[in-house]
Amino acid sequence: MKAAPALRRPVTGVTAAAGFSAAGVHCGIRRKRPDLALIVADRPAAAAAVFTRNRVQAAPVLESRENLAASGGLARAVVVNSGNANACTGEAGRGVARRTAEALARLLDVPREQILVASTGVIGQPLPVDRLLEGLPSAVAHLSPSGAPDAAQAILTTDTCTKEAVRRVSSPRGDYTVGGMAKGSGMIHPDMATTLAFVTTDAWLPPPLLQAALARAVDRSFNRITVDGDTSTNDMVAVLAGGASGVRMEAADGPEAQAFEAALTGVLVDLARAVARDGEGASKLITVEVTGAATEQEALQVARTVAGSPLVKTAVHGADANWGRIIAAAGRSGVEVQPERVAVHIGRVQVLAPGYVSDFSEDEARDALSGDEVLLSISLDQGPARATVWTCDLTRGYVDINASYRT
Amino acid sequence: MKAAPALRRPVTGVTAAAGFSAAGVHCGIRRKRPDLALIVADRPAAAAAVFTRNRVQAAPVLESRENLAASGGLARAVVVNSGNANACTGEAGRGVARRTAEALARLLDVPREQILVASTGVIGQPLPVDRLLEGLPSAVAHLSPSGAPDAAQAILTTDTCTKEAVRRVSSPRGDYTVGGMAKGSGMIHPDMATTLAFVTTDAWLPPPLLQAALARAVDRSFNRITVDGDTSTNDMVAVLAGGASGVRMEAADGPEAQAFEAALTGVLVDLARAVARDGEGASKLITVEVTGAATEQEALQVARTVAGSPLVKTAVHGADANWGRIIAAAGRSGVEVQPERVAVHIGRVQVLAPGYVSDFSEDEARDALSGDEVLLSISLDQGPARATVWTCDLTRGYVDINASYRT
Numbered sequence: 002m003k004a005a006p007a008l009r010r011p012v013t014g015v016t017a018a019a020g021f022s023a024a025g026v027h028c029g030i031r032r033k034r035p036d037l038a039l040i041v042a043d044r045p046a047a048a049a050a051v052f053t054r055n056r057v058q059a060a061p062v063l064e065s066r067e068n069l070a071a072s073g074g075l076a077r078a079v080v081v082n083s084g085n086a087n088a089c090t091g092e093a094g095r096g097v098a099r100r101t102a103e104a105l106a107r108l109l110d111v112p113r114e115q116i117l118v119a120s121t122g123v124i125g126q127p128l129p130v131d132r133l134l135e136g137l138p139s140a141v142a143h144l145s146p147s148g149a150p151d152a153a154q155a156i157l158t159t160d161t162c163t164k165e166a167v168r169r170v171s172s173p174r175g176d177y178t179v180g181g182m183a184k185g186s187g188m189i190h191p192d193m194a195t196t197l198a199f200v201t202t203d204a205w206l207p208p209p210l211l212q213a214a215l216a217r218a219v220d221r222s223f224n225r226i227t228v229d230g231d232t233s234t235n236d237m238v239a240v241l242a243g244g245a246s247g248v249r250m251e252a253a254d255g256p257e258a259q260a261f262e263a264a265l266t267g268v269l270v271d272l273a274r275a276v277a278r279d280g281e282g283a284s285k286l287i288t289v290e291v292t293g294a295a296t297e298q299e300a301l302q303v304a305r306t307v308a309g310s311p312l313v314k315t316a317v318h319g320a321d322a323n324w325g326r327i328i329a330a331a332g333r334s335g336v337e338v339q340p341e342r343v344a345v346h347i348g349r350v351q352v353l354a355p356g357y358v359s360d361f362s363e364d365e366a367r368d369a370l371s372g373d374e375v376l377l378s379i380s381l382d383q384g385p386a387r388a389t390v391w392t393c394d395l396t397r398g399y400v401d402i403n404a405s406y407r408t
Numbered sequence: 409m410k411a412a413p414a415l416r417r418p419v420t421g422v423t424a425a426a427g428f429s430a431a432g433v434h435c436g437i438r439r440k441r442p443d444l445a446l447i448v449a450d451r452p453a454a455a456a457a458v459f460t461r462n463r464v465q466a467a468p469v470l471e472s473r474e475n476l477a478a479s480g481g482l483a484r485a486v487v488v489n490s491g492n493a494n495a496c497t498g499e500a501g502r503g504v505a506r507r508t509a510e511a512l513a514r515l516l517d518v519p520r521e522q523i524l525v526a527s528t529g530v531i532g533q534p535l536p537v538d539r540l541l542e543g544l545p546s547a548v549a550h551l552s553p554s555g556a557p558d559a560a561q562a563i564l565t566t567d568t569c570t571k572e573a574v575r576r577v578s579s580p581r582g583d584y585t586v587g588g589m590a591k592g593s594g595m596i597h598p599d600m601a602t603t604l605a606f607v608t609t610d611a612w613l614p615p616p617l618l619q620a621a622l623a624r625a626v627d628r629s630f631n632r633i634t635v636d637g638d639t640s641t642n643d644m645v646a647v648l649a650g651g652a653s654g655v656r657m658e659a660a661d662g663p664e665a666q667a668f669e670a671a672l673t674g675v676l677v678d679l680a681r682a683v684a685r686d687g688e689g690a691s692k693l694i695t696v697e698v699t700g701a702a703t704e705q706e707a708l709q710v711a712r713t714v715a716g717s718p719l720v721k722t723a724v725h726g727a728d729a730n731w732g733r734i735i736a737a738a739g740r741s742g743v744e745v746q747p748e749r750v751a752v753h754i755g756r757v758q759v760l761a762p763g764y765v766s767d768f769s770e771d772e773a774r775d776a777l778s779g780d781e782v783l784l785s786i787s788l789d790q791g792p793a794r795a796t797v798w799t800c801d802l803t804r805g806y807v808d809i810n811a812s813y814r815t
Contacts, residue, residue, distance in 0.1 A: 057739030057747040089732055089747065091764035124732025125766055234736050311718075312810055319811030325496055325531025329641050332464030340464040340496065357498035359532055396811075397804040403719055404726030404803075 014149025014165035015040050017180030018203040020245030023148035025155030028136025030084035030122075030129055035155035037133065039105075039140045039148075040079040040199055045115060046241040047205060048076035049212035051219045053236035059088035061118040062237060064098035072114035074208025076241055079117040079199055080105050080137070081156050083184070087120040087128040088234040097130040104134050108141050119197050119237050121184060122158055153182040156197060159402055160186045160279055166271035168264035170204075172257055177204040177246035179264045183272035186281050196223065198238040198272050204261055205244030207251065214262040215240050222269035225301070226277045226391045240265065277391040278373075282398025286374045287317055289390045293381040299336045300388035303379065306334035307390075314395035317375050322366035324352045324359065331379060342382040348375070355382065421556025421572040422447050424587030425610040427652030430555035432562030435543025437529075437536055438491035442562035444540065446512075446547045446555075447486040447606055452522060453648040454612060455483035456619035458626045460643035466495035468525040469642060471505035479521035481615025483648055486524040486606055487512050487544070488563050490591070494527040494535040495641040504537040511541050515548050526604050526644050528591060529565055560589040563604055566809055567593045567686055573678035575671035577611075579664055584611040584653035586671045590679035593688045603630065605645040605679050611668055612651030614658065621669040622647050629676035632708070632797045633684045647672065684798040685780075689805025693781045694724055696797045700788040706743045707795035710786065713741035714797075721802035724782050729773035731759040731766065738786060749789040755782070762789065 010016055016023045020043045028037040050069055052062050069076070080101060087094045102116040120128065143151070153163035167180040181200030206214070219238050250258045278286040289308040294300035307313055310330040316323040324345045331338050345353040348369030352361045369375070375394075417423055423430045427450045435444040457476055459469050476483065487508060494501045505525050513520040527535065550558070560570035574587040588607030613621070626645050657665045685693040696715040701707035714720055717737040723730040731752045738745050752760040755776030759768045776782070782801075 055736065055739040056743075056745045057736055086732075089735055089760075089764050091748065094764075124730075124736060125760075125764070234732075234739065311806070315807055315810035318807065321812065323531075325493075325641075328496055329462065329464055329531060332462040332641065336463075338463045341498065353496075353532075357496050357501075357532070395807060397807045399718070400722055400725065400802060400804045400807065403722035405728065 010146050011149045013167040014153055014180050015182050015199055015201045016146050016149040017167045018178040018201045018243065018245070020044070020203050020243035021201045022144040022146050023152040024140045024143035024145065025148065025151030025153070026136060026140045026143055029132035030082055035151065036082055036084045037136045037140050038081040038152040038155035039144060040152060040201065040241070041109065041144055042077050042241055042243045043245065044243065045075045045077055046243040047208045047211050048074055048117070048239065048241050049208060049215040050117065050237060050239040051215055053233055055234050057089060057234045059086055059120060059235040060090060060094040060098040061087055061120045062235060063095060064102055065117040065119065065237065068102060068114045068116060072112065074212065075115055076117055077111040077115040078105055078109055079119065079239060081119040081197065082133055083121050083156050083158050085120060085122040085126055085128040086124045086235050089125040090127060093127065097128050100130060101133060104137050108137060117239055119235070121156065121197055121235055124234060149182065156182065156184040158184065158186065159281055160184050162279055164272050164275035164279070166268045168267045170260055170264045172248060172260055174257060175246055175248045177202060177248045179268050181268045181272055183276055185276035186279050196233065196236045196276065198223065198269065200240040200265065200268055202240065202242045203244065203246035204242055205249040206242050206258070206261065210250065210258060211240060211242055214258065214265055218262060218266040218269050221266050222273040225389065226273045238269070274391050277393050280393035281402045282396040283393030284373065284396055285317060285394045287314070287392045287394060288374070288376045289392065290376065290378045290387070291381065292378065292387040293383055294386040294388070295384035297386045297388055300386045301390070302336050303331050303334045303338065303381065304388050304390040306330050307377065307379065308392040311395050314392065317370055318394035318396050320367050320370040322347055322352050322363065322370060327377060327379065328353065338381060339383065344380040346378040417553050418556045420574040421560055421587050422589050422606055422608045423553050423556040424574045425585040425608045425650065425652070427451070427610050427650035428608045429551040429553050430559040431547045431550035431552065432555065432558030432560070433543060433547045433550055436539035437489055442558065443489055443491045444543045444547050445488040445559040445562035446551060447559060447608065447648070448516065448551055449484050449648055449650045450652065451650065452482045452484055453650040454615045454618050455481055455524070455646065455648050456615060456622040457524065457644060457646040458622060460640055462641050464496060464641045466493055466527060466642040467497055467501040467505040468494055468527045469644060470502060471509055472524040472526065472644065475509060475521045475523060479519065481619065482522055483524055484518040484522040485512055485516055486526065486646060488526040488604065489540055490528050490563050490565050492527060492529040492533055492535040493531045493642050496532040497534060500534065504535050507537060508540060511544050515544060524646055526642070528563065528604055528642055531641060556589065563589065563591040565591065565593065566688055567591050569686055571679050571682035571686070573675045575674045577667055577671045579655060579667055581664060582653055582655045584609060584655045586675050588675045588679055590683055592683035593686050603640065603643045603683065605630065605676065607647040607672065607675055609647065609649045610651065610653035611649055612656040613649050613665070613668065617657065617665060618647060618649055621665065621672055625669060625673040625676050628673050629680040633680045633799065645676070681798050684800050687800035688809045689803040690800030691780065691803055692724060692801045694721070694799045694801060695781070695783045696799065697783065697785045697794070698788065699785065699794040700790055701793040701795070702791035704793045704795055707793045708797070709743050710738050710741045710745065710788065711795050711797040713737050714784065714786065715799040718802050721799065724777055725801035725803050727774050727777040729754055729759050729770065729777060734784060734786065735760065745788060746790065751787040753785040
């Protein structure tokens with residue numbers, strides 16, 4: 002007996018794990034594209050979330066944070082709109098987020114505290130709440146275990162593609178799935194109110210354990226595609242653990258919990274890399290890998306500075322093996338780099354050896370810079386620690402998109 | 409009786425002050441454009457300099473720092489080449505800078521310790537020292553009190569225009585002049601080994617007093633066109649005080665010294681603004697003014713974050729009054745901004761009033777964004793302190809220039 006196609010779970014995304022359905026519809030905030038997504042758990046799920054650290058926090062961030070605290074870390078649904086960030090909208094905007102949660106809670110017959118709300122889009126414009134509320138019943142009607150792709154589509158803004166990821170875990174206690182979706186395209190400079198990610202799993206963890214695992218996983222994924230560790234007015238990464246697989250974890254230190262955290266980290270790294278690759282105007286994913294640092298923190302600091310350098314990003318765009326810009330960025334990172342000990346590889350081509358020795362084939366280096374994935378490796382020769390950061394190249398497309406974003 | 413035209417001092421630049429001559433010639437480091445500049449004082453001048461804080465320090469920076477220390481703060485000449493930064497060139501590069509100083513010292517018959525050396529251009533390539541040394545006698549032969557414009561030309565790289573400035577001071581002790589020149593075009597992102605500035609004056613100050621005044625003046629000028637306070641492998645701002653005017657200052661706290669410092673600051677602000685305006689690909693000078701901060705440091709931090717935001721810079725480029733990006737940047741600055749108290753003006757148009765009230769004419773805002781100078785004013789309403797930072801818009805031209813700089 003085959004399941005009906007409409008009910009077949011997709012292999013990836015937010016309904017890859019059992020016990021979740023999703024939908025993505027058009028409610029009219031955006032002119033034509035889908036702009037309203039739902040993720041709904043069959044029963045109350047353990048929930049955890051990481052929010053922006055920006056002092057300017059959008060209304061949906063405040064609403065979701067408050068609900069998560071009031072529910073004791075349980076959630077039944079996430080509602081996301083694109084096209085309007087509902088940020089810098091004051092008390093009126095706060096009311097809009099509240100009314101959205103209330104309306105969805107009524108439709109699903111669940112407590113309002115179990116609703117998470119997220120928005121993405123332009124800052125400082127009133128969100129047309131009537132359209133959103135009118136669209137909610139339709140979105141609920143479209144909820145389906147196969148709805149992940151529609152939801153992944155409806156949360157996009159300037160993204161050029163959907164971003165979904167999945168990990169399947171086989172454990173002594175049984176098999177389970179971790180799947181998720183993200184949106185984000187201005188991630189080179191994450192001050193754009195754009196990064197959202199949602200993950201579901203059919204494993205079960207107590208909310209505090211889930212929160213701790215999420216915080217560490219975000220630190221190794223989404224916090225490594227930012228230039229400066231900053232987040233924006235609407236950033237939010239949330240995970241819902243429903244438990245439909247029957248796999249339950251209780252202890253923070255068990256190997257089971259570690260395997261879950263590894264899977265969660267894997268999903269978030271996949272999504273974060275996808276966001277970096279789809280950076281506005283980007284033509285290449287750049288991986289910056291720093292080794293030989295005294296501490297992981299120092300490795301991260303150097304990697305972030307190099308990855309954040311517009312001169313490095315434009316050089317990669319132009320396939321120019323300009324290692325001088327790489328070492329100059331490392332030198333201003335704040336880490337006590339010893340420049341004469343630094344080595345730099347572009348892909349497998351060593352463009353700089355310690356002692357400022359540079360003797361390489363320009364053709365080979367250009368080849369290593371010409372694919373759609375570029376690896377920059379910087380060895381500091383100061384210790385055992387390492388870190389990796391992802392970014393994209395800086396192109397005319399970035400300027401074109403952002404010189405005409407709002408209007 | 410008129411002075412011969414060739415000897416007439418220009419109204420601005422490094423030979424506006426009496427007692428200095430300058431030259432700019434082509435020695436062959438660059439293909440065609442002038443690439444070798446000299447500034448020479450008639451007698452030993454008090455000298456002070458501020459150098460890059462990058463861990464990667466170019467050979468001329470090391471040479472100049474060492475000479476300035478060895479001479480006890482006296483200098484007779486500055487030699488500058490463009491086209492090659494002599495950075496990341498190891499011991500060989502260090503030898504090149506030393507030989508340059510030695511050769512000029514011999515030609516001028518002065519101690520080597522009284523020579524400052526500066527370079528700008530590509531990083532990590534051996535400087536063709538023979539061409540530089542062969543060009544030096546010609547540069548010396550061209551030295552002239554009217555040589556400032558030639559020198560200002562010879563230090564440029566991707567700059568589209570020369571940058572010169574002057575202040576004249578009338579004091580109870582007599583009149584004197586402070587004049588200078590600068591180069592720099594990648595100043596939006598000052599990790600490009602590009603910023604050099606040289607100032608001369610016919611006043612006299614003891615070297616320690618001159619150094620203190622210079623440090624404060626740089627802090628209020630060149631350190632306010634940087635995104636993050638970072639400097640690069642070759643950055644250098646130097647001032648030579650020759651004393652030909654007869655005006656001498658001895659005490660750090662006297663009104664005379666304050667007037668000198670104000671004039672020096674004025675010259676450096678003019679030069680810094682000129683560098684920001686000529687930022688690579690730039691079409692507009694952007695002044696970011698933060699008022700109502702608790703401390704000047706906090707005002708500066710907010711101003712730098714806003715000025716460094718690529719999303720703000722691209723919005724200004726597109727004449728888009730996207731105040732959401734401005735407040736989002738302020739929110740991630742690290743300062744405890746209270747977003748609901750923030751007001752934002754673009755030129756004279758208030759685009760955001762406290763309490764997230766935004767009601768303005770898009771046409772007026774677009775007009776305020778459409779000139780070649782744009783003022784963004786951010787009021788925090790948290791205290792009495794203020795700060796100003798200068799930057800430029802981010803355009804496709806920036807990408808075009810930097811995706812093909814080295815090759």
